[in-house]
Amino acid sequence: MATRVFSDEELDGLRSFPAIGKDELIRYFTLTPADEVFLRKFRRAENVLGAAVQLSALPWLGFVPDEVPAAPPAAVGRLARQLGLAVADLAGYGEREQTRTDHLWEIAGYLGWKPAKAMEFKELDEFLLARAMEHDSPSLLFRLGCEYLRSAKVIRPGVVSLLEKVATAREAAERETHARVAHLLYPERAQSLDGLLVVDPELKSSRLHWLVTGPVQASPASVGGEVAKLRFLRGLGADSLDLSSLPAERRRYLAQIGRRLTAQALVRREPNRRHPILLTLLAQSSVDVLDSVVQLFDQTLSGSESRARIKLREVLAERAKLSEDRLALLDEILPVLADAGIPDEAVGTLLRGKISMSRLRAAHAGATVRLPKDHGHLALLEGSYTYIRQFAPKVLEAVRFKGGTEAKPLIEALEILRELNATGTRNVPGNAPTQFVPTRWQGYLDEAAAKGDATAYRHYWELCTLLALRDGLRSGDVFVPGSRRYDNPAAYLFRPAQWETHRSEFCRLVGKSPDASQALPLVMDELDEALTDLEEVLGRGDGPVRLNDDGELVISPLTAEDIPTEAEDLHAELERMLPNVPIASLMVEMDRHISFLDCFTHAGGKQARSPQLKRNLIACLIGLSTNLGLHGMAASCGIPYDVLAWTAEWYIREETLREANICLVNYHHQLPVTAMFGSGTLSSSDGQRFPTRGKSITARHLNKYFVSEGISTYTHVSDQHSTFGTKVIVATHREAHYVLDEILGNATDLPITEHATDTHGVTLVNFGLFDLVGKQLSPRIRDLGKITLYRMGAKADYEQRFPKAGPLLTKKANLDLVAHHWDRATGHRRLRCVP
Structure with missing residues (x-):
């Protein structure tokens, strides 16, 4: 059982003394006068020093390793100096095991510690069960158990015994999980859950695979597909499932398992394990799909508006060109009109002879065109009305929107539009609200009403309603009950x-x-x-x-600092001295020091780690972080593609990457040389653009950076040159919205207190938010003198x-x-x- 969780090397480490830091050395290996009096009763020097090591090690580790003489030399030396003994006196201690054990019981009684007996094991089982309901990782449960025993002043039992307790707790957590949701698993629902794992002839895949496969682009077809998922989930009652009896971490873990396991793997699991997984997956999917429907509605509608805006720019450019022609025509007319020597009756004949009638008529026709306040943007968007109608009615039918007092007219308009769609009525009622229509678009409605054109009025009113809905969702004035991303903002506020x-x-x-x-x-x-x-x-x-x-x-702009020639020569010399290390070798060396690859845990809680796992992880990380990809990496290193794909699927995900990065940043932060670059209190952030291949709902078209589409990665870097946060964002979004995310979510040891951004990361709101959370925003603003x-x-x-x-x-x-x-x-x- 133990070797399935920890390797032999790790087991040896758990049974012996670890390396000790300066703070631990002072905290645990400093004797009080009472301690010295207690230790002197052991008389012989080797027993006094050996007992002192046990006295200090018990509060430090929660147990005392068998090889007491193998304690850290710095700790033994510190104790020896306080007791006036020689370090060598410890060499013969513990040769008789009973002596060491007798000393331990006396020391435990002196310190108020106790051995693990029936009552202590019962309390430990209860603690581990409670934690196992939140976390399924055996290694994490083992560490939590050790911390609990130490806080309760109970001597830690053997590693294998504690791991058996962990295994028992995990099994009990599975039974407890099933018991808490058993009332939801009536026969019909259990049958429906099992039906998710059967291949549907129409879909040509299982319903489970269909549900967990997200959209890749914003289009009416994608919206329709997500709406179909939403209806299916509601048909199963997924939106009304109450799983509050399970801790949030347990629900997240089970849903993650459901997303990663194949239907065949779930079929092989016992019903008491399979059904809770499918239940939590359904409950989470109902929220995720609802968010996806609203997000796709926003993106698809905005795509139509963006295309209309591009077309508007072309129209305005053409109009500007015609205006230039009229101005040139005016330059020819004015000299004739201003010439007093030309009789009035001859002006018309002269102009018509000099300027052709066709040219005059064309100029006159262009002058009579009057653009509305928005220059015709809504009219061009109306050209996409049929396209928008392919998805908007489906969204309005499937999603219920709510809002505050100010959004009441819009909510009323949505209900009217939903009723019009349901009944097939074409004309908008005369009492339909229009308070939410911007001034620049009100003229369209007024003109259509004046002309009695009910069709045009319906088109413009519906477009204004849908665009107001999109803007309301973005601002939070309109929210979606049951959603996570578009939930009521008041739900996140203190009463x-x-x-x-x-x-x-x-x-x-x-x-x-x-x-x-x-x-x-x-x-x-x-x-x-x-x-x-x-x-x-x-x-x-x-x-x-x-x-x-x-x-x-x-x-004035800052100028670059002059680098002395001697410094450049030294830099070149040092660079020549550095070896050319392959990146794989570097990662192996870093893992030897930090064990950051241990942060990549199996998504299903599996703890058996093959000897080749770290090799496979390194290959996946290199392949995924370069242009090689897993196929290219498989061809380069000889590891089969299916092995790399399986490793990436189960071990490499956002939370494990973040955990590994935290491990690296913390190690880098505590290195002595790192402090020469900075204190770690200052950070900066900026975005980088990367083109994408294939289709993604996050990718956007941006001529300045991409041939087709791409994304932005918004990166936070400390003044010690360590990257402590990276977030993938939409390339067209304002970076200022994401500046605080990684700072407030900073889980590293970096004590960030001040942050710098460029102009794209600055808003007045950010200044207020930084001040609100007790941090300083120090941006580099372009044209600062003009603000x-x-x-x-x-x-x-x-x-x-x-x-x-x-x-x-x-x-x-x-x-x-x-x-x-x-x-x-x-x-x-x-x-x-x-x-």
Whole structure:
């Protein structure tokens, strides 16, 4: 059983002394006067020193290894110096096993520790069962069990005994899982679950495979496919499954197993193991598919709008060209009209002779065309009305939308549109709301109504309704019950009573006063201090930050530092000294130091790791991170493709990659040489664009970077040059929306307190959010001298106190508004997720 979880080398490590750090050395191997008195009773020097090692090792490890003389030399030396003994005195200790055991029991009694007996094992079983309901990894459960025993001051039993307890807990967790969902597994549902694993003749695959296969592009067909999945899931009651009796981690684990196992593998599992997996998969799929339907609706509708916008640019360009022709015509007409020597009666004849009638008529026709406020954007989008009708009615029929008071007219319009689609009625009722229609599009409705064109009115009103729905979903004004991504934003906010209990702790964590009357004066003092520094810099007038003749702020670009020739020569010499190490060898060496490959755990909880697993993992990582791919890697290294594909499917996923990266970053952070680059408190982020092959709902067309389509990876890097966060985002999205994600989700040891971005990562909201969570945003903003700056008082006061810097603050901040919204009691709520 033990070797199925840990290798022989790992088992030996769990039974012996590990390496010890400076902090542990001081914490556990420092004797008190009472300790020294207790140890002196063992009399002989070897027994005194041996007992001292056991006395220190028990609180440190939770057990004492059999080979007491093999304790870390630094620890033995520290104890020997405190006791006035020689390190060599420990050499003969423990030759008689009974002596060592007797000493351990005396030491345990002195420290208040106890051996693991029936009651302790019963409590351990209960603890492990509770943890096994959340985590299925045997190695993790083993470590949690060790921590529990140490906190309870129970001497850890043997490794094999504890692993058997872990195995028992995992089996009990499976039985408990089935027992908690048994009331949902009535015969008809159990039969429906098993039906998911049968090949459907129409789909030519199992329903399970159909459900877990996501869309690859935004199109009416994809929307229809996801809506069909949603209806199927609702037919099985997946949207109403209550699995709250299972911990969230257990549900996530079971659903992950269901997504990765084939239908054939699930059929081979016993019903009490198979059915909970399928239940959790259905429940999660109902949420995921609902999110997918709404997301595809957004993307498909936006794609039509984008194509209309591109067409509009072409139309406007053509119109501009015609305008140039009319201007050229005007240049020919004006000299004739301005010539007083030409009789009035001869002007018309002269112009018609000089300029052809066809040219005049064409210019006149172009002049009579008047564009609406949006220059015809909605009219061009109306050309895609038939295309949009292929998916929009399906979405409205399958999804229910809700919103706040401001979204009430839109929600009412959606109900009317849903009714029109269901009954086949063409005309929009006269009382249909239009308050949500933007001013630039209202003219379309007014013109259609004036002409009595019910068809045009229906088209424009429906398009305005659908676009308002899309924008409402993006802003959160409209939400989808039962969704995760498009859920009600209020669900993530503290209620007033909850905020009352959290206010003091939150303000303490972020260093902010809960009282605006105390906080705002501090902000004003901070601004005055910054303006004083700026005034001094501008007063010199000769630096990179200065005022021009017009009183505008000028910030010169930073120049590159000159690198001495000696430094470049040294760099070249050092580079020649470094060996050319293959990347595979480098990864093997890094794993020897860090064991980061152990972070890649089996998605199904399988713990048996073949001797070739690390080799296969390295091959997969190299193949997936380069242009080789798994096929190319298989051809290069000789490992069969199916082996690499299986390894990648079960071991390489987002959470294991993140865990391995955390392991690497933490090791890099604690290296002495790393501190020469930076302290790890400063980080920066930027996006990189990569072209994609095939189809993906994340990829977008961007002429500047891609021939066809591509994605962006938004990367966070510390001042120690370690990448602690990477996120794949849509290439056309604003990067500022993702700046805080990896900083708040930073699970490494890097103490990030300040962050830098480029202009694309900056918004006023980000400045406020960074301040809210107690961190500093220090962006590099393009054209910084041209942005609007705010003051906190009268213009004359600032110009008097800061003659040069004061006039730059052209706007006044509304401090009354800030104070009014400072706390939830006056109108604001705080996000639950903010630390």
